[in-house]
Amino acid sequence: MRTEGQGLLQPHLAPSSTPPADPLCGRRILVGISGSIAAVKLPLLVSALVQRGAEVRCVLTPSAERLVSAASLACLSRQPCCLEADQWSHRAPRPLHVELAEWAELVLLAPLSATTLARWVHGLGDTLLASTLLACEAPVLAAAAMNTSMWASPGVRANWQALQSFPTVLPLGPESGLLACDRQGQGRMADPELLLLALESLALWGPKRDWQGRGLLVSAGPTREPLDPARCLTNPSTGRMGVLLAQAARLRGARVELVHGPLALPAGWLEGLNAEAVLTAAEMRQALLARQPGVQAVAMVAAVADHRRSQPLDTKLDKQALEQALASGWEPVPDLLAELVHGRPRGQRILGFAAQTGDVLPQARVKFARKGCDLLFANPIDQPQAGFGGHSTSGWLLGPGDQVGVLPTARKLAVAHHLLSALAA
Template identity: 55%
Template sequence: MTKTEDLTSKDRTPTDPIVGRRILVAGCGSIAAVKLPRLVSSLVQQGAQVRCVLSPKAEQFVSPLALASLSRQPCNLEAHQCDPCQPRPLHVALAEWAELVVVAPLSATTLAQLVHGMADTLLSSTVLATQAPLLAAPAMNTTMWDAPAVQANWQALCRWPRLLPMPPARGLLACDSRGMGRLPEPELLLQGIRAALATGGVADLKGLRILCSAGPTREFLDPVRCLTNPSSGRMGVAMALMAALRGAAVQLVHGPLSNVPASWLDPLDTCPVVSAAEMGAALARRLPQVHGLVMAAAVADHAPGVTTAVKWAKDALPNPLPLQDTPDLSATLAARTRRDQWMLGFAAEHGLDRGRALEKLRRKGLDWIVLNPVGLAGRGFGNQPNGGILLWADGREHGLASQDKATMAGAIWSVLTGELHQFQRSGPRPTLA
């Protein structure tokens, strides 16, 4: 196997952007601070160097000893700000050390301090002193979040350069009410950190409206039997999520999902479907309003030629089972796009057959296609690493090393972002025969 074939070529995408990076996790006074140990543990397991700083109120919600133990570094507290053993001002040392500052949870008090430049705590001083990218994730009661003063402060903070905002999620709050205000789950914060590190905190997809498909479809023979495939939908959801975290407005049409963290869907406008026909109809309705379409769904190629509303008796099942082709959704949708709308597809193939992938790209009328090999141990379907090659119609390619699917999604967006904002197809797309 050549270097190109084993994905070790010189132009392959680097692996996880978290590995080896210096990340400062800053927690404010909110009950949501109890999630910090999970986040810190995950970052350390992913290979990051982590330090923590807590506001005076946050110390009442989460154990500094726990954060110190998980990060393998002392947890920085308000009492340490004027420690005579510190050779330099602690807030300056932390601000200069960090490659990324994650403020999670961000309280209404600290939000106001940051917006108005109030450096009266170690945490706010550190954030105001840093030149590193910031990730800000508020958490508070819904009524507090909706208060005009808080919303004005949040909008002001979102205008900071190099800041990636992660608005709160909707759900059950500590005050027993339901609404907007929950801190995003650590699994989602981890992906936000990946996005912030990859872009330097710049929302490089802001202004784009993107439509994504994900997951398998199910084509039912009767109420309990169907034709489907083992796709989990994780790759397609990761593409949608990483685009949303980088500023795009994303709609996701997905089949039945598995092995996908529920929190990954929180930032997305989702539409669940079951069959290929339902997916095609949902995508077609949304297509005119978007700049581009990502076809990552594993649409079933065939449907039963006969169906029934009641379960077939085992000895009455048609044998052989007649099959019919399902619609080619990529080609059908491509034929309906404008020249200023782009399409990215995925091709799951045994091996790295570029010729077959390029033929599929041109036949379907795509602008790019990701060739990802399946049938390899520990790769492909489910909660498995993915990798492959991103191909252009003119034969250009970019290698994608085997990596976590969210990391791979971020890598794909990083490669394509420069082409997406002013996309204009030079010629007509192929039309269906």
């Protein structure tokens, strides 16, 4: 990101017509699979990684070999699958666990069973996967999965706690839901879509936890202002930028509160966030104001409607009445970002977003001065590779003292990490 100060020429943002590189493309990813029934979800995840251009090799524990097909994994990864017996092959010129550990740029350890967790934390290398983990210096995304009582047992709790201090590890605890053992509770492996997101985050940012101990409130998605029971005023926001920012912060250790309008995203992306769904700007306002006092920072990413009906209608209008209703009866929605800034507790930092078309920067400067937030990210929504819904964006980050940073076109997750670093500063 380039930063320029007051009095300099307007920082130029070159539009990009090509999508930015996927951080997983071309990376050597080792997928370690241990003996949990969640292993059956791995072949499709491996396939998704390969489709994104990653080079993937899989290692199975003996228990995993009995739960998921090594042939499927080999076929989908386009590489031989490494099994326990391969460790002792007379054809291998080097110990396989060392070769795999040195080959890997990133490791996805999913599912992580109680047994493999215990081996790893206690430094035992008595399977190919366990010895590979001990020999490996690459960052590891570790996604635990097990029965609820196993997860709650004191030994597993202690081992999981110990794993938190491993400097190269990004641990993802299991989610709640219906388990294969018919129990309802915590133990389900994180959603594969979330694992892909977390792996991308690991590739971009590593396992650093600089937001540990801090709370972040994020708003995301559009709001929907009803005109009558069949029609509403809304916008094309999908919530991608806001939810990626929320997940990036959570992966960096933050306690995240998310308030969101209707989203068009994988449901798994909401895991691990304290999320509340709302529809209207009034509901969003209420939910945000209730959560604001408990956090150190706020990121107001949601695309909140500018207008709403003064008197909501409870019967559907016919076409003639609709034309009249479109022309009158609307009122402006109070400025939510300005209200959050006005009522913030001491020391709380606030990042605003401005989606603009045309000559973005002058409009953004006016908005920034009016809102009073610490940072404002102004992004052009009329440029290729930017705007609502897509994977990438670009823009200007306005900060104190008329500082303007240019963020060239990048994946939204990369932009989220930039913005979090600026917000934490």
